[in-house]
Each structure stands twice: as structure tokens, then as C-alpha cells.
Amino acid sequence: MQRILSGIKHTGQLTLGNYIGALKNFPKFQDEGEPFIFIADLHALTLPIEPETLRTNCRDLAAFYLAAGLDPKKTTMFLQSHVSAHAELNAILQNYLYMGELSRMTQFKEKSLQLNENAIGLGLFAYPVLMAADILLYDANIVPVGEDQTQHVEIARDLVTRFNNRYGKILTMPKAVITKVGARVMSLSDPTKKMSKSDPKGDIYLKDDLKVIRKKIMTAVTDSEAIVKYDPENKPGISNLLAIYASLKEISVADAEKEFAGANYGTFKTKVADIVVEKIGALQERYHAALASGEVDKVLAEGALKAAKVANVTLKRVQTAVGIL
Numbered sequence: 001m002q003r004i005l006s007g008i009k010h011t012g013q014l015t016l017g018n019y020i021g022a023l024k025n026f027p028k029f030q031d032e033g034e035p036f037i038f039i040a041d042l043h044a045l046t047l048p049i050e051p052e053t054l055r056t057n058c059r060d061l062a063a064f065y066l067a068a069g070l071d072p073k074k075t076t077m078f079l080q081s082h083v084s085a086h087a088e089l090n091a092i093l094q095n096y097l098y099m100g101e102l103s104r105m106t107q108f109k110e111k112s113l114q115l116n117e118n119a120i121g122l123g124l125f126a127y128p129v130l131m132a133a134d135i136l137l138y139d140a141n142i143v144p145v146g147e148d149q150t151q152h153v154e155i156a157r158d159l160v161t162r163f164n165n166r167y168g169k170i171l172t173m174p175k176a177v178i179t180k181v182g183a184r185v186m187s188l189s190d191p192t193k194k195m196s197k198s199d200p201k202g203d204i205y206l207k208d209d210l211k212v213i214r215k216k217i218m219t220a221v222t223d224s225e226a227i228v229k230y231d232p233e234n235k236p237g238i239s240n241l242l243a244i245y246a247s248l249k250e251i252s253v254a255d256a257e258k259e260f261a262g263a264n265y266g267t268f269k270t271k272v273a274d275i276v277v278e279k280i281g282a283l284q285e286r287y288h289a290a291l292a293s294g295e296v297d298k299v300l301a302e303g304a305l306k307a308a309k310v311a312n313v314t315l316k317r318v319q320t321a322v323g324i325l
């Protein structure tokens with residue numbers, strides 16, 4: 001049975017990028033293996049965050065997991081901090097990744113630029129170590145993530161090779177799986193940039209009012225060629241909208257292109273807006289229902305117990321391998 005593991009670090013608003021690149025894909029794994037899907041709350045602390053925001057975000061994301069179709073009977077859903085093995089394995093694994101390789105991580109370079117040079121937390125630097133611990137604790141074979149996280153999965157793979165060379169076959173080699181369509185949803189106001197919670201005009205937030213979502217799509221930056229064609233280099237705006245459409249319709253980009261052959265941009269954008277509003281609208285309804293049901297905390301508590309059982313076995317194996325009594 002394949003083990004699948006993924007998580008989201010919910011620091012700001014969840015975006016359509018999070019939905020298409022991550023959230024929407026998780027439920028598919030429920031029938032293909034044994035999924036562990038968690039909320040990376042310890043990772044959320046790597047950038048400054050208000051305690052109340054962190055608390056709210058965690059429940060919120062759990063409700064979005066349920067809304068996206070995760071079934072707690074099939075998926076072990078939990079908070080990273082509730083399973084102490086994550087922090088314990090992190091303490092061991094930090095000795096097997098090196099400062100040189102961590103300093104080359106794109107995410108570290110980008111995020112540390114936003115901070116005062118004298119106040120870059122060690123946790124931000126060591127982010128991939130904890131992420132490796134998250135993955136390796138569950139002997140995960142498959143790690144579904146958006147494109148921006150593949151570098152972190154790669155470094156976890158390097159760690160497995162290094163560790164197993166030293167101690168024998170202790171850790172399981174994971175593999176990143178990236179969705180083909182929509183792995184990188186771009187900003188609607190500047191389609192050369194990733195959609196990423198910091199630009200209210202270019203981002204579609206999962207909690208946005210549906211009318212606002214429609215307006216954002218209708219005013220998305222395109223080009224003046226008036227041909228609906230997938231060409232990310234020369235037509236980044238149109239290509240982004242095509243990828244969003246194809247992904248939400250579960251069709252290929254080529255099929256989406258065919259559908260809009262000869263259509264003008266207004267008609268095309270209206271169709272894109274229709275599907276986004278339909279999907280996000282339904283998601284929002286299920287999200288509100290999940291929060292109102294009062295189930296969230298119970299699901300997370302049960303998930304943590306199930307996750308800890310699996311994680312503690314791996315932790316013990318690693319502790320023994322390195323010589324901890």
C-alpha cells in the first residue's frame with residue numbers, strides 16, 4: 001500500500017493556487033493508498049504570525065480539507081505540532097543536512113529577503129529539515145505538492161541517501177508528485193508572478209466573495225492578440241486562465257484550447273469565471289458546513305492519535321540506528 005503524505009502551511013489567505021496546486025488533489029489519493037495530510041503549524045511559525053491568526057488558520061485549513069473532500073475515515077488528518085515525533089525527528093535529522101545546501105533553497109532566499117537581516121529565524125533556515133522529518137516519519141512514497149515545494153522534497157531525498165548510506169536501510173525514499181495542469185497558478189494582475197497571498201488584486205482567495213472572484217477574472221491581465229492559445233512565454237495571462245480552466249474542468253490544456261478556438265477574450269473569461277465561481281462556491285458551502293458542525297477539533301484529535309502511532313515507530317527505528325539508548 002502506497003503511503004501518501006502532504007501538508008500545507010497556512011499563513012495568510014488560502015488562494016486558488018493552493019486549491020489547484022495542492023488541496024484539490026489530495027482526495028484523489030484516498031482510493032490509491034494511505035494518505036496522511038497535515039497542517040504545518042510549526043512551519044507557520046517560521047515567519048512572524050499572531051497567535052490568534054495561527055489558531056484561526058489551523059481550524060480554517062482543517063475545514064477546507066474536509067470541504068475539499070478529505071474523509072477522516074480514509075485520510076489521517078492532523079496538526080503537525082500534535083505529533084511530537086515531528087519535533088523529535090527534526091532534532092536528529094538537523095545533523096544530516098548541511099548549512100551550504102540549506103542556504104541554496106529558493107524559498108529561504110526569497111522569504112529571508114522580506115525580513116530584517118538581523119532577524120531571520122533559524123527555523124526559516126532549517127525549514128527543509130522539519131519538512132524532511134514530516135515526510136520520512138510516515139515512510140511516505142508519494143508527496144503531492146505544488147512545483148515550489150519540489151526543491152524541499154529533493155533535499156529530503158538527498159538526506160535519505162546520506163542517512164541510509166551511513167546506517168543501512170532505515171528511511172524510505174519519497175517522491176514528489178506534481179499536478180500536470182496548474183502546478184503553478186499565476187497572479188491575475190501580473191501573470192509572470194506566482195499567485196501567492198500577497199496581492200489582493202492578482203490573487204483569488206478561497207474566502208473571497210463570489211462576485212469579487214468573477215470581477216478579478218474578468219479584469220485579469222491578458223494581451224492584445226485576441227487568440228486563446230496556450231503559450232506561457234508570450235501569452236502568460238491567457239495561458240494561466242486556460243490552465244485554471246483545464247484544471248477545474250479536469251481536462252487537458254489542449255482540449256481547453258480547442259474549446260475556445262475562435263472565441264473572444266470576453267467569452268473566454270466569462271467561461272473561466274463560471275467554473276471558478278462554481279467550484280469555489282461549492283467549496284465555500286462545504287467549508288462553512290464543516291466549521292458549523294463542530295467536528296474539526298475532534299477530527300484533528302483523532303488524526304493526531306492515528307498519526308502518532310505510525311510516526312513513533314519510525315522515530316524509534318531512527319533513534320536506535322543512530323545509537324540513542
Ligand code: AMP
Pocket residue numbers: 007008009010016017018019020021022023144145146147148149182183184185186194195196
Ligand atoms: P503555500 O501556501 O505556499 O505554503 O503552499 C501550500 C501548497 O500549495 C504547496 O503544495 C504549494 O506548492 C501549493 N501552491 C501554493 N501556491 C501555488 C500556486 N500559485 N500554484 C500552484 N500551487 C501552489
Ligand code: TRP
Pocket residue numbers: 005006007008009010040043130131134135143144145149
Ligand atoms: N512546505 C509546505 C508548504 O509550504 C508544507 C509542508 C510542510 C509540507 N511539510 C511538508 C508539504 C511535507 C509536503 C510534505 O505548504
